[in-house]
Amino acid sequence: MDLRVETLVVGPLSTNCYIVSNRDDALIVDPGWDVERILSAIGDLRVTLIVATHGHFDHVGAVEELRERLGVEFVMHRRDEELLDVAAEHAVRFGLRFRRPRPDRYIEEGEEIELGDCSIRAIHTPGHSPGSVCLLFGFTLFSGDTLFMGSVGRTDLTGGNFDQLDSSIRRKLYVLDDATIVYPGHGPTTTIGFEKRFNPFVRP
Numbered sequence: 001m002d003l004r005v006e007t008l009v010v011g012p013l014s015t016n017c018y019i020v021s022n023r024d025d026a027l028i029v030d031p032g033w034d035v036e037r038i039l040s041a042i043g044d045l046r047v048t049l050i051v052a053t054h055g056h057f058d059h060v061g062a063v064e065e066l067r068e069r070l071g072v073e074f075v076m077h078r079r080d081e082e083l084l085d086v087a088a089e090h091a092v093r094f095g096l097r098f099r100r101p102r103p104d105r106y107i108e109e110g111e112e113i114e115l116g117d118c119s120i121r122a123i124h125t126p127g128h129s130p131g132s133v134c135l136l137f138g139f140t141l142f143s144g145d146t147l148f149m150g151s152v153g154r155t156d157l158t159g160g161n162f163d164q165l166d167s168s169i170r171r172k173l174y175v176l177d178d179a180t181i182v183y184p185g186h187g188p189t190t191t192i193g194f195e196k197r198f199n200p201f202v203r204p
């Protein structure tokens with residue numbers, strides 16, 4: 001029943017792309033860049049879904065090509081759909097070629113995503129962006145750009161809102177078990193217990 005997590009740091013903003021697998025099935029979380037590296041890390045795993053924690057370009061830059069080459073669906077939260085239009089402009093500023101991804105469907109608060117024998121729950125955590133989601137399985141949380149080690153996602157970009165971010169983290173993440181390991185969108189892993197004690201931006 002255990003999840004295996006492989007981390008690939010991709011692209012100009014050092015985004016964490018996660019290959020999350022159980023048995024022979026895998027999800028790709030936040031494929032921001034580096035299609036070939038992601039494909040070789042997947043190896044013989046069967047990819048069942050591509051998920052973005054939110055619609056910023058550094059989390060979705062490789063989605064379209066992977067979606068075509070693997071023939072799998074791409075899902076994200078509906079409320080970040082319009083950020084995908086802005087994402088292209090941001091990517092150009094970094095001198096990057098960018099293909100706007102097309103979600104095949106949207107994920108909702110509380111939705112369970114099947115993976116092998118597991119099911120992974122989507123938690124809607126608006127604040128960094130309106131459609132930010134975290135993904136939870138047992139004591140493993142993928143937090144996107146909502147919560148980082150010792151920090152939180154910026155809220156000065158389109159659709160960002162600090163009060164929402166604060167509320168999302170306190171009401172939906174700090175209520176999880178302290179032992180929960182947090183795999184963020186950038187930087188090292190942390191735990192819920194550590195952030196509750198030491199995160200200077202959002203206090204429990």
Ligand SMILES: [Zn+2]
Binds near residue numbers: 056128145
């Ligand atoms: Zn972001």
Ligand SMILES: [Zn+2]
Binds near residue numbers: 013056
């Ligand atoms: Zn990011």
